[in-house]
Amino acid sequence: MNKFWLIVKREYSTRVKKRSFILTTLLTPLAFALLFVVVGVIFSYESDDVNKIAVLDEAGVLAEGNIANEKNLIFTKETRSLDELRENFDNTVYDGILLIPEIKNLYANSYTVYYYSEKNPSLDIETQIKNKVSNRIREYKIASLNLEKKQLEALDSKVELDPEPIDKDAQDSSKIAGVMGAFLGFSMGIIMYMAVFIYGMMVLRSVMEEKTSRIVEVMISSVRPFQLMLGKIVGVGAVGLTQVAIWAVLIPLIATVVNLIFGFDSSSMDMGNAAATQVDPEEMEFLISQGFAELKHQNWWAILPLFIFYFLGGYLLYSSLFAAVGSAMSDDMGESQSLTIPITIPVIIAFYIMFVTVEAPNSSLAVWSSIFPLFSPIVMPARLAFQPATWQVALSMLLLIGTSLFFVWISARIYRIGILMYGKKVSFKELGKWLFYKE
Amino acid sequence: MHDILRLEGVVKSYDKKVAVDNVTFSVPKGSIFGLLGPNGAGKTSLIRIITTITRADSGKVFLDGAPLGHEHPSQIGYMPEERGLYKKMKVGDHLLYLARLKGLSKKDATEQITRWMDKFEISDWWGKKVEELSKGMQQKIQFIATVVHRPQLLILDEPFSGLDPINTNLIKEEIKELRRNGASIIFSTHRMEQVEEICEDIVLINQGRNVLEGDVHQIRTDFKENLFRIAYQGNLPDLPDSIQVVDQEEGRFVARMEKSGASDQLLLFLLQKGVHITEFQEILPSLNQIFIRQVGLTNAPITQSIAEA
Incomplete structure (x- = not known):
């Protein structure tokens, strides 16, 4: 077997057989599931703090009926005066007094009601009271102005945008294509971002270990430094692919299982948004099924290979830089950490551009970032669901291939010197000089 | 008898520092050859050139008559002074890996490793992890890794450092036996009494130049x-x-x-x-005395050329 493949095989098999690798690979999806459960429990938790509230209706908005009670909010119409209630507050059953002052101007848009209590009302209570009073005032205005309720309801129009292709034969995408594309792009962008860091750092640490344990000198008396470096990069890359592939299967699987067991309805995950609770379940179901349909409509035959391409390209580009930096590091990890900063900066910038990209996938920032090779491995996958122009993808791929190979070459030149250089703190100027050293 | 290794006018510089300055010497085939010199003399740079880790800026290196090339690592066994192993690997797997990188087939490598481990009576270490072994034990593994592919030329940098007297003797005997079986050995050390004991020829390097070269006994006689x-x-x-x-x-x-x-x-x-x-x-003066004297001389401002003495 070729020496290069021997190295790849060792780098791969020693990592994959490690207990820590097996544990992380299997436990990470479980950790996600656990997080999912915990978040679900937290959001579906309802306050058990019951508040009894006296309502003083000076405006007369409650002439007919009362404010509807909730589990944790009980409203009672009160006829006693405010002063009397305040003086005897301790003797009453109430936790708070809600005063709705007289409404002088029916055409005003803004009203203030007063809430008297010993403690400031919680955010939850405040929001509920505001919504409830606002609804009552609305009813009151409709009645007072002699408006027709039906007509009023007709005024609220909800508009949806359904994207249609120009080409008649093309597949019609549904209303939520944009959202699903963003979701897909965002997921792929995050995976890329994490992969670059996790596996890039793995390469860096491994290069450093070989250098500090001095095994490297024995190794390169048998193989070329380039073979050793590339063998390591390829081996760790294969480990990365293995891990991501396992996660790609396990995470959705476990998520589905957890969902079946605990049966969270997805709306409860969104409690912060009051509107979400009002989406009726049927519509929600429709949306979800449409989402899945949308995912099926995506051209996976293009997206998946491209995603793997950017995964490998981005990994090759950054891990070779990490390898170069690892070779230059001295035994003191902390002191040498500053060398990794210039590598991490473009990754982090690309990560933020990715957020903007999923919102506006065809903005010039998104387009050019998805072509620029330092950003493209993270930004382009985020655009893939939005059918980027072929020339952009082609150009981006070409540039990524070229830049990756160039960086591998540069890194190899730094690496071959760095691994034999001991006890010296290295500056970037020094690294630059190494590029031009003869072998 | 021709030379296993010949260096002609080898020069190597890093940045502005000249590490090896026009060094010429030969290692006779089948000899135990001492490569001596104080710290920072350029020994490591020379060894790295011979082991094809780096290349000389100018000058020529011949291994067994042929210009040194990338096919030669399989004929050289190198044990560096600062040596390490992959700590998490099992001893047997590790030796197999290093042997196969030297070009041995899996079957051949397994046979050789088994033979050496039997010889050192450490057959039961095969499944142990490297990190479980003591430093001296690791050194035995490193020695096996250096010789397992039956190299023509062995380069041992301070092979006895960290070994107890019993194991030192064991390795010493193995080196002698390897020589009897036709290998040539370059032995780099500071321990002059070991050089006197096992080396036939030496070269003394100081400040990147060879200042003394030849048969150990002859040199001692020359300096009497x-x-x-x-x-x-x-x-x-x-x-x-x-x-x-x-x-x-x-x-x-x-x-x-x-x-x-x-x-x-x-x-x-x-x-x-x-x-x-x-x-x-x-x-007769000991090599130690000659070493100190020659290094002292070449470190003096005016370099005297006693090298040919």
Whole structure:
């Protein structure tokens, strides 16, 4: 077997057989599931703090009926005066007094009601009271102005945008294509971002270990430094692919299982948004099924290979830089950490551009970032669901291939010197000089 | 007998520092050769050139008559002074990996490793992790890794550092046996008494240049100061002026002659005077003394060329 493949095989098999690798690979999806459960429990938790509230209706908005009670909010119409209630507050059953002052101007848009209590009302209570009073005032205005309720309801129009292709034969995408594309792009962008860091750092640490344990000198008396470096990069890359592939299967699987067991309805995950609770379940179901349909409509035959391409390209580009930096590091990890900063900066910038990209996938920032090779491995996958122009993808791929190979070459030149250089703190100027050293 | 290794005018510089400056020497086939020099003399740079880790800026290196190339690592076994192993790997897997990188087939490598482990009586270490072994034990593994592919040329940098006397002897015997089986050995060390014991030829490097080269015994003879140790019984007569007594105690003295032939005359003189001589021995300088002297000389501002002495 070729020496290069021997190295790849060792780098791969020693990592994959490690207990820590097996544990992380299997436990990470479980950790996600656990997080999912915990978040679900937290959001579906309802306050058990019951508040009894006296309502003083000076405006007369409650002439007919009362404010509807909730589990944790009980409203009672009160006829006693405010002063009397305040003086005897301790003797009453109430936790708070809600005063709705007289409404002088029916055409005003803004009203203030007063809430008297010993403690400031919680955010939850405040929001509920505001919504409830606002609804009552609305009813009151409709009645007072002699408006027709039906007509009023007709005024609220909800508009949806359904994207249609120009080409008649093309597949019609549904209303939520944009959202699903963003979701897909965002997921792929995050995976890329994490992969670059996790596996890039793995390469860096491994290069450093070989250098500090001095095994490297024995190794390169048998193989070329380039073979050793590339063998390591390829081996760790294969480990990365293995891990991501396992996660790609396990995470959705476990998520589905957890969902079946605990049966969270997805709306409860969104409690912060009051509107979400009002989406009726049927519509929600429709949306979800449409989402899945949308995912099926995506051209996976293009997206998946491209995603793997950017995964490998981005990994090759950054891990070779990490390898170069690892070779230059001295035994003191902390002191040498500053060398990794210039590598991490473009990754982090690309990560933020990715957020903007999923919102506006065809903005010039998104387009050019998805072509620029330092950003493209993270930004382009985020655009893939939005059918980027072929020339952009082609150009981006070409540039990524070229830049990756160039960086591998540069890194190899730094690496071959760095691994034999001991006890010296290295500056970037020094690294630059190494590029031009003869072998 | 031709040379296993020949260096001709080898130069290597890093940035502005010249590490190896026009070094020329040969290692005879089947010899144990000492590569000596103080710290920072350029030994490691030279070894890295010979092991194809780096390349000389100029000059030529021949291994067994052929210019050194990328096919040669499989014929060289190198044990660096600073040596390491992959700590998490199992001993057997590790040796197999290193042997296969030297070009051995899996079957051949397994056979050789088994043979060596049996020889060192460490067969039961195969499944142990490297990190479970003591430093001395790891050194045995490293030695096996260096010789498992039957290299023509072995380069051992301080092979005995960190070994107990028993294991030092074990490795020493193995080195001698390897030589009997046809390997040539370059032995780099600071321990001059070991060099005197096992090396036939040496080269002394200082400040990137070779300052001394040749057969160990010849070098010691070349540097002799005509010192003789004489032990006797009876009374010592006054000695001729040409003989200078360097050291004297009861029953023995050390004398320096003006020239090498004078020892016979001294012996004759003493015998004629009826002195009973129990010991008469020429004192050759130790390599250690020569080393210190030569390195001191070349470190002096004006470099004297005694290299050809």
